[in-house]
Amino acid sequence: MTWKTDTYAGWGRALTATGDIARPERASVLAKLPAAPAIGNKRSYGDAPLNDKGRAIDMTRLDRVLDFDAASGVVTVESGLTIGELARLFAPKGWLPPVMPGTGFATIGGCVAMDVHGKNHHHIGSFGQHITAITLLQNGKQRRIAPKDTTLWQATIGGLGQTGVITSASIQMLACKGDVMMVTERRAEGWDEHIALLDASQATYTVGWIDATARGDALGRGILEEGETGAGLVPKPKPSKSVPFNAPHFALSKPIVRAFNAAYYRRVPADGRTVVKPIQDFFFPLDRIHDWNKLYGKRGFHQFQCVVPLDQAGALRAMLDKIAHSGLASPLAVLKRMGEGRAGYLSFPMEGYTLAVDFPNRAAARELIGELEDMTTSAGGRLYLAKDALATPEQMAAMYPQLPQWQKVVAKADPKGALATDMTRRLQLRSAT
Template sequence: MTFLSGWGRTAPTPATLVAPRTAPELSALIAGASSRGLIARGLGRAYGDAAQNAGGVVVDVAGMEARWSLDPDTGVVTATAGMSLHDLMLALVPRGWFVPVTPGTRHVTLGGAVAADVHGKNHHVDSSFGAHLRSLTLVTADGTSRVLGPGDELFWATVGGMGLTGLITEVSFACVPVETSRVRVDVERTRDLDHTLEVMTATDDRYRYTVAWIDLLARGSRMGRSVLTRGDHARRDELPAGADPLAFAPSSRLPAPPWAPNGLLNGLTVRAFNEAWYAKSRERRVIQDLAPFFHPLDFVDGWNRVYGSRGFVQYQFVVPFGEEGTLRRVVSRLSAEGVVSFLTVLKRFGPGTPGMLSFPMPGWTLALDIPAGQTGLAGLLREFDEWVAGAGGRLYLAKDARMRAELLPVMYPRLAEWRKIRESVDPGEVFRSDLARRLSL
């Protein structure tokens, strides 16, 4: 048995970890699954318990044979699901293509990107990863390999379905043409939360990529002050003379310390960081490489260890447009309570996909990285859950580690439809995870 946890490192459980190399090996694993079932695991970047399976089997798909191809006329990529966005970007960017959607790390597999229907800084323009899929290949509980497209119900049960409909082995999706491997970035500071919402509403549609970093420890008239970072892919004529326009070689990752004390990220250290970051981030326009713009935390290998042995909770929710009062209420309460969140980001979502358990919906999404163990945190987040559900919002299953099962059908109104499809394709519940058991999926 191997103890596995999510990226937040809060609830490790033991499982048998296996690493098949071929499709027949994978089929044999599915056929021989025990009553505890199995679940796929890529690079372990789900924050909660979605890629854990206590007492069962966890299938490490990242080591399976990697293959990919690109249609240079259409930009459609077909690749094995165990490939990472990192490896794919190394191949695509020098050829003038970029992935249609990337989350805050390159170190996720394509299968994980589909299972979580990941979103990025461009959701208000380009929706989530599932919107760009042309097809996917799914091995279901009976060992059958099915090629599915957007016209199939099972396709949309799988997009955002957290790996519980089967094991994704291949995906085909459309990429974005780019002239350079750089981003033209505008930086702007806002004075408080209302100002942040006002500027984002008025200007987000001018940019393909937007995000706001919020100083959650600021209080009073400064509560919710933010740094807005907006960008678009840079053109060749915007680069310095002699620059290689499509060079893409992300900096080598520095290792995080193997051990960090609990409490290293506390009110004092995070407040000091926030003050320095806000002061530094004056209004300007810069040309930036893709990696620091999209994936700044990837520069440090194992950065989650900085939170100490207790780990951290990433709490991400979305509320519809028109429910800004709920967002203000959450930020105000966090600020008043002095909750420490090393990274707090706000984005605007556009239309979502038809994925039955897909997280994004038109509205505001706030994500917080909170060190575990803060006094009163569990009760506070339970209160926020109720506020979010009451506002017609939801929590992100790929990051959740603690939501109560009774809120799931409230937050995900297509849950019954998803369950019906899952039951038809996996009546014996071969595909299981700690997340599925906790939320009675």
């Protein structure tokens, strides 16, 4: 296997790494490689997929469907398969991945390692709760684990790939009516109405776009989307576009973002509407714009995503107010209600409300994110490791009280620290507290 030196980044492009990368195409080749962190499509925003001055194993060529039980809906796939491709292959057969994040380019290995959540978390929990088996590569040997392997299981799901290289996973797929989505869109005129709509929603899939530039009585205004799978004529997907170069700094200036958000809000009639969409357009709307991260320019961007308990909605409102008055927010802001479901020691979800907002990588934005992180800590919330690039070890230790249990399992699974990444080092996650 040839190692190639490359410089690479997470999706936010604010942090980079340079090191040797191997891209095995067969599990037999993978097993012969020296231990190193596994990476997928690098759709985590910060430094989770980075190993500067070290080696990494690119798993994206290990993307095969290994087995499918049509009666039960359990599919076993290699970890390099993307969740969007899994949906494309099986939706016409009446099955969907049980949980899907906001991009179809996330690999299955990445979905396990981050225990991703989706627009249906309030009903069925996180991705890891629907995994029936995982195969790990530890010290050159394959090890198949299941939920009965309690501590290793909980350290692996949401565990940043630190218990071994995830080579395959068996997933209990979700029965669906077909490969189209019936989507109801409604305006929310302000924060209280937006929260009330999220609380009242009984739809299978629910998500809120929020105008992070709106202030005063309009603070928190946005659009609630509720979706159900359906059958029938599949609408023609909108053509893909691409961002061919790094946008200039003024492309996401305050006046442009405010104007875009106002127009986007008004695209939905005051009395709402119901539309039919291809599945990928509902679940992965930004995937149609290839390299959209270049809109933030060559310096990249940061995403702040937190979740706070239900009784701390006021704290989240205060965060949004601070964001709106900063003039730094982009059009990409999402508000969701989450349920209780989580599968691992370091899994992000908790019952509450989650807010995600993108910011251009500037000094003022980094300072603002630091303030938002402190507010999250004070509210008893959590930051999402798949998005983080700026938090401190102390913050993460406070947010994830099961960190010591995770550290104990990881120390046994990878005693030499061969799987450590830039993120685990920055946050001192592998260091016993």
